[in-house]
Amino acid sequence: MLRGRDSRIFLSLPVCEPWPNACPSCKKFLLKFASVALILFLVAGARGQDMKKLTEPESPSVLYKLDSSGQLVPLESEVVRIKRKFHAWGFSGVTAVYQVEGEKSRVRLKAEGKPEFVVRLEGKVDPLEAVQFYHFDELDGSRVVPIVDFDILNRMSNFQVVHATVDFNAEKYGSSSFKLISVQVLVPGEYCLLIKPTNKSESKSPGFCFGIDAAGN
Amino acid sequence: MKLGFAALAFALSFSTVSLAQKEKAFEPQYASVFYYLRASGEAVELERQIANLVPKGIKTLYVIPGEKSPVRFRAGVEMQFVVRVTEDFDIASTTLQLYRFDSQNGMRQMLFKNEDLRRNKATLKLNAERYGSSSLKVVPTQKLAPGEYCLSRSTIAQGFCFGVDAAENQ
Numbered sequence: 358m359l360r361g362r363d364s365r366i367f368l369s370l371p372v373c374e375p376w377p378n379a380c381p382s383c384k385k386f387l388l389k390f391a392s393v394a395l396i397l398f399l400v401a402g403a404r405g406q407d408m409k410k411l412t413e414p415e416s417p418s419v420l421y422k423l424d425s426s427g428q429l430v431p432l433e434s435e436v437v438r439i440k441r442k443f444h445a446w447g448f449s450g451v452t453a454v455y456q457v458e459g460e461k462s463r464v465r466l467k468a469e470g471k472p473e474f475v476v477r478l479e480g481k482v483d484p485l486e487a488v489q490f491y492h493f494d495e496l497d498g499s500r501v502v503p504i505v506d507f508d509i510l511n512r513m514s515n516f517q518v519v520h521a522t523v524d525f526n527a528e529k530y531g532s533s534s535f536k537l538i539s540v541q542v543l544v545p546g547e548y549c550l551l552i553k554p555t556n557k558s559e560s561k562s563p564g565f566c567f568g569i570d571a572a573g574n
Numbered sequence: 575m576k577l578g579f580a581a582l583a584f585a586l587s588f589s590t591v592s593l594a595q596k597e598k599a600f601e602p603q604y605a606s607v608f609y610y611l612r613a614s615g616e617a618v619e620l621e622r623q624i625a626n627l628v629p630k631g632i633k634t635l636y637v638i639p640g641e642k643s644p645v646r647f648r649a650g651v652e653m654q655f656v657v658r659v660t661e662d663f664d665i666a667s668t669t670l671q672l673y674r675f676d677s678q679n680g681m682r683q684m685l686f687k688n689e690d691l692r693r694n695k696a697t698l699k700l701n702a703e704r705y706g707s708s709s710l711k712v713v714p715t716q717k718l719a720p721g722e723y724c725l726s727r728s729t730i731a732q733g734f735c736f737g738v739d740a741a742e743n744q
Contacts, residue, residue, distance in 0.1 A: 481661045485606045486729040505629075513629035522624055524732060526604040529660075535605070540622070 411531040414477045418552045420488070420565035422466065423473040423536060432474075433464045437551050437564035439504070450514065451507045455491065457500040457549060457564060464567040468545055474565075476550075477534040484527035484535040486553065491521045493547040493566075500547045500566070523548065545571045601706040602658040608725045608734035610647065611654045611711070620655075620734035621645045623724065625684075634691065638675065638682040642722060643737040649720050650741050655712040656705055657725075663710060667702040669727040670712055674698060675735075682722045682735070694728045 379387065412429055414421055421429035440456045466472060478487055493500035503517040523539055530536035537550070549566040600617045602609055610618040621643045628635040647653060659666035671694060675682035690696040698714060705711035712725070720740045724733035 481665075483606055483660050483727075483729055485732065486727075512631070516627040516629065519624055519626050519731075522731060524622070524624060526607065528604050 411534075413531040413534040414475060417477045417479045418487075418563065420474050420476045420537075420550045420552075422464075422567065423475050429475055431464075432550070432565035432567050433462045435459075435549065435564040435566050437549060437562045439560045440501075442501075442503075448509060450509055451511075452517070453504045453507070455493075455502040455504060455549075455551070457493065457566060458498075460495045460498050460500065460547075462500075462547055462549075462566040462568040466567050466569050468543065468569050468572050470542055471539045472543060474537040474550060475530055475534050476537065476552075479533075484537060485525075488525075488527075488537060489551040489553055489562075490523040490525050490537070490539070491518070491549055491551065492523055492543075493521070493549060495547060500549070543569050545569045599706050600656070601709050602656060605658050605660050606727055606730050606732070608655050608657045608712070610645075610736065611656045617656065618645070620725070620736050623733045623735050624731050625724075625733055630685065632689070633685050633687050636673070636675070636684040636686070638724070638733070638735065639680075641677040641680050641682065643682075643735045645736040647718075647736055647738050648741050649738050650717060653714060653718060655725060656709050657712060657727075658709045660708070663702075663704055666710060666727075668694070669729050670700050670702055670710070671697040671726045671728055672700055672712075672714060673724050673726070673733075675722040675724065677722055682724075698723075 412427060414429060419434075420432055422432060424430050435457045437455050437457050440454055442452045442454055444450050444452065476484065476488060478484060491502045493502050502521045505513050505517060506515040508514045523543070524541065525537045525539045527535045527537050545568075547566065547568050549564040551562045551564050554562050600609070600611070600615060602617070607622075608620055610620060612618065623638045625636040625638050628637060657670075661669075673684050673696065675684045677683075686696040698718075699716070701713045701715055702710045703713075718738045720738050722735065722737050724735040726733040
């Protein structure tokens with residue numbers, strides 16, 4: 358290793374006095390070292406921001422609200438059942454509904470734009486296919502979404518579920534999760550995100566519910 | 575100091591290359607959202623809709639409000655679209671759909687047999703190829719005649735709609 362005033366080898370470590378008393382070549386070396394360190398620090402910082410560790414749910418198919426600090430807030434976990442509501446004992450037809458017990462969710466969010474949710478999904482699943490998002494009506498101590506009407510001959514007569522569907526976008530979040538963002542601002546009311554059952558004949562699905570209160574409340 | 579400048583130049587060129595790579599091609603941010611891709615590589619948002627379904631016996635009527643899409647393209651041009659997918663490309667490409675709607679009574683409507691919709695037989699033909707890291711480039715196999723169209727996937731409820739106008743209307 359070379360050292361001394363005229364050392365021109367960049368990577369050698371000259372024995373230098375502290376800064377004010379350092380010789381010109383030592384000062385040059387220290388400036389070079391500081392400039393390279395600064396550049397590396399800036400580059401590493403920029404890359405580190407890109408790769409910031411995100412908090413992901415531990416369990417798959419469980420939805421959380423993502424708060425503004427990046428923390429996952431649990432939603433009300435419910436079983437959403439498909440029930441039949443008979444009109445005039447069935448003489449005027451039947452409406453199939455999604456139903457959740459309880460008129461209001463105990464998880465309350467403020468009306469503040471477009472809330473974000475996070476879900477871990479196993480496999481290469483499209484979140485727009487795996488998750489359904491509905492605005493529920495409060496009815497007789499429960500929350501319901503009408504899905505489809507059947508006439509007296511049990512023929513489908515009207516799909517209602519479209520009117521209660523909340524459209525959302527989904528983007529990758531962390532290694533195996535997705536962030537879901539509603540497309541529209543959510544108005545006050547009751548909402549549930551459903552995990553679509555893999556078995557189509559299943560009459561219940563896991564639901565993750567919350568209520569939106571008007572900003573003043 | 576020369577070496578210091580050399581290191582700085584290296585670091586700057588490294589970050590410039592990284593940025594250039596990021597700007598190389600547009601790739602949608604969200605899964606299953608279709609964009610029109612101009613020849614210049616610029617992406618155009620399509621009209622997002624969820625169709626209302628009206629059962630008609632063994633058929634279903636798909637209804638979208640508004641007689642015409644606010645998003646318009648010119649006929650006679652080869653159109654290409656891009657969509658980010660989360661599934662394997664070969665699986666995702668079998669779910670792609672392009673439907674032509676009829677404009678009627680202030681709405682866009684499409685009537686199809688339930689069986690054809692289930693088997694994804696009602697769609698206009700599309701070619702799909704890998705695009706970017708996680709997307710598909712979708713190209714109709716034939717030039718689209720003037721009319722109203724929506725792109726979708728058999729797995730989702732959303733449609734991404736646009737209209738094609740005769741060339742002289744532009």
